[in-house]
Amino acid sequence: MGARSTATLLLLGLTLLCSARDAEDQDRDVAVVVNTGNPIKNVSLGDLRRIFVGTKHLWPGGQAIKLVTRGPGCSERMALLKLMAMSEIEYKQYWTAQVFRGEADAEPFTVPSVGMQKEALNLFPGAITLVKMTEVKPGMKVLRVEGLLPGEAGYPLR
Amino acid sequence: MRGIQWRGFGEVNYQVLNQRKPELGTGGFIPGSAGNFYTDDFGLFLTSRLTDKASVLSEIIFEEGDAQSYSLNLRRMLLKYDYNDHLKFSFGRYQTNIGYYNWAFRSAAWLQTTADRPLVMQYASDGGLLPTQAVGVSVTGTIPSGKLGLHYIAEYGSSDTIRPDINGDGLLNDENNGNQINLGLFLRPDTVPGLQIGGSYYHDKISNFIQGPSLRYGQGIVNGYVVYVAHGIEFLNEGFLIRYAALHFSDVVFNTPAFYSQISKRIVHIRPFFRYQYINASPNNSIYNDVGLRLGPSFGARYDLNDYIAFTAQLDHTVRRGEPDLNGLQLQWAFTF
Numbered sequence: 001m002g003a004r005s006t007a008t009l010l011l012l013g014l015t016l017l018c019s020a021r022d023a024e025d026q027d028r029d030v031a032v033v034v035n036t037g038n039p040i041k042n043v044s045l046g047d048l049r050r051i052f053v054g055t056k057h058l059w060p061g062g063q064a065i066k067l068v069t070r071g072p073g074c075s076e077r078m079a080l081l082k083l084m085a086m087s088e089i090e091y092k093q094y095w096t097a098q099v100f101r102g103e104a105d106a107e108p109f110t111v112p113s114v115g116m117q118k119e120a121l122n123l124f125p126g127a128i129t130l131v132k133m134t135e136v137k138p139g140m141k142v143l144r145v146e147g148l149l150p151g152e153a154g155y156p157l158r
Numbered sequence: 159m160r161g162i163q164w165r166g167f168g169e170v171n172y173q174v175l176n177q178r179k180p181e182l183g184t185g186g187f188i189p190g191s192a193g194n195f196y197t198d199d200f201g202l203f204l205t206s207r208l209t210d211k212a213s214v215l216s217e218i219i220f221e222e223g224d225a226q227s228y229s230l231n232l233r234r235m236l237l238k239y240d241y242n243d244h245l246k247f248s249f250g251r252y253q254t255n256i257g258y259y260n261w262a263f264r265s266a267a268w269l270q271t272t273a274d275r276p277l278v279m280q281y282a283s284d285g286g287l288l289p290t291q292a293v294g295v296s297v298t299g300t301i302p303s304g305k306l307g308l309h310y311i312a313e314y315g316s317s318d319t320i321r322p323d324i325n326g327d328g329l330l331n332d333e334n335n336g337n338q339i340n341l342g343l344f345l346r347p348d349t350v351p352g353l354q355i356g357g358s359y360y361h362d363k364i365s366n367f368i369q370g371p372s373l374r375y376g377q378g379i380v381n382g383y384v385v386y387v388a389h390g391i392e393f394l395n396e397g398f399l400i401r402y403a404a405l406h407f408s409d410v411v412f413n414t415p416a417f418y419s420q421i422s423k424r425i426v427h428i429r430p431f432f433r434y435q436y437i438n439a440s441p442n443n444s445i446y447n448d449v450g451l452r453l454g455p456s457f458g459a460r461y462d463l464n465d466y467i468a469f470t471a472q473l474d475h476t477v478r479r480g481e482p483d484l485n486g487l488q489l490q491w492a493f494t495f
Contacts, residue, residue: 045348046305046307046348049348049351050307055300055346056243056300057240058242058243062242064210084351085351085388086388086389087390087424089424089427089462089465090424092465093269093465096165096269096494097263097269099163099165099203099205100167100203100264100266101261101264102215102238102248105163105205105207105213106163
């Protein structure tokens with residue numbers, strides 16, 4: 001095998017490795033999911049942060065926003081904490097403070113499974129939640145974030 | 159029936175000073191003793207949602223005073239109506255939104271990093287310099303401003319501040335306030351999550367208790383702050399200019415500048431902190447004659463045992479005009495339930 005063939009093989013191997021890593025990265029993307037009746041299609045990262053820190057309470061149509069989150073430890077929770085720039089302890093303290101400030105009624109509704117997330121989405125017309133891209137189910141409406149869908153290059157939530 | 163949500167906050171403190179004279183608030187401190195246990199504020203916080211847009215909030219405080227006496231203080235009682243994110247009304251007794259600290263920590267020690275509030279942000283009933291309570295209407299909301307994240311605050315109400323001297327001489331200063339107005343703006347830019355920059359202007363007319371109720375002063379309080387709270391870092395910086403101008407003698411003006419700066423970083427369950435505070439009230443200012451010049455650092459650490467209980471140890475060093483420097487140690491258990 002000549003030097004040229006070896007280089008070609010190495011390049012091919014590197015390309016395959018990068019593609020596999022890209023696919024793995026894309027699998028880690030976390031989708032922003034809302035009730036299917038919600039007319040919103042795109043949300044900016046700033047608005048998404050405002051929604052999940054509880055300073056934006058209403059959708060543009062006037063519908064009250066209902067936050068639904070997953071419990072500590074899962075990838076959706078990690079993406080949420082990254083979005084809020086907080087640790088798990090700080091997250092809990094933050095929501096206690098928000099309630100005490102009178103800025104929120106209660107800590108966001110936490111559910112243990114994606115099935116319950118789907119049920120909550122159907123139950124609350126203003127619900128919003130984060131779901132791992134690979135676990136998005138039919139009947140969930142996925143929003144674009146900064147114009148990008150999960151899996152697309154540059155998607156900011158993972 | 160939507161029910162009532164309850165929460166509670168409490169604290170148990172031990173404070174020791176290198177003098178046998180009460181200082182920095184009167185929370186149960188016994189003259190003649192250099193060290194004391196005290197409980198300060200025990201708060202019950204009740205909320206109830208009435209409709210999708212209306213709710214009720216109240217904060218009932220059992221406040222420790224001299225000789226372990228407890229007074230009941232309805233620190234907040236609000237009927238809230240959120241028309242939308244741009245227009246939110248609160249009617250009732252509110253905590254004035256002068257500065258960041260009042261808004262962020264309210265009266266719960268458990269929410270704070272330090273064992274006590276900076277002196278300028280202490281409740282007026284504990285000897286703090288600012289009018290912390292009023293009855294009236296407060297309007298807040300967001301201003302459409304894209305990535306700037308601009309918010310406004312407008313408050314109009316009746317204060318009735320009665321402030322004890324902080325040096326334990328037992329004197330109470332009744333300010334006989336008029337109606338106060340407080341206007342503020344702050345921004346939370348999208349580009350730096352956790353950053354908040356704001357300012358406010360507060361105005362009222364008060365009496366100087368020593369000179370008598372007929373001598374009225376215009377009270378103006380200018381506040382500016384820059385705060386960063388994210389990634390485990392808490393960096394708080396607030397400055398104040400408290401101005402009293404006699405309404406009938408144009409040349410009598412007292413300006414009291416004050417600021418505090420506080421930085422802390424969470425390392426798993428421990429949050430070490432450092433704070434520096436400064437207040438400079440003129441020796442001729444008879445409204446703050448018990449305060450004078452005070453400056454100095456505080457440092458310590460807060461340890462979160464779990465989601466409900468925290469222990470804080472804090473050392474203070476305060477330089478005072480015309481009096482010896484003051485050193486103190488504060489130990490605090492703060493909890494929520």
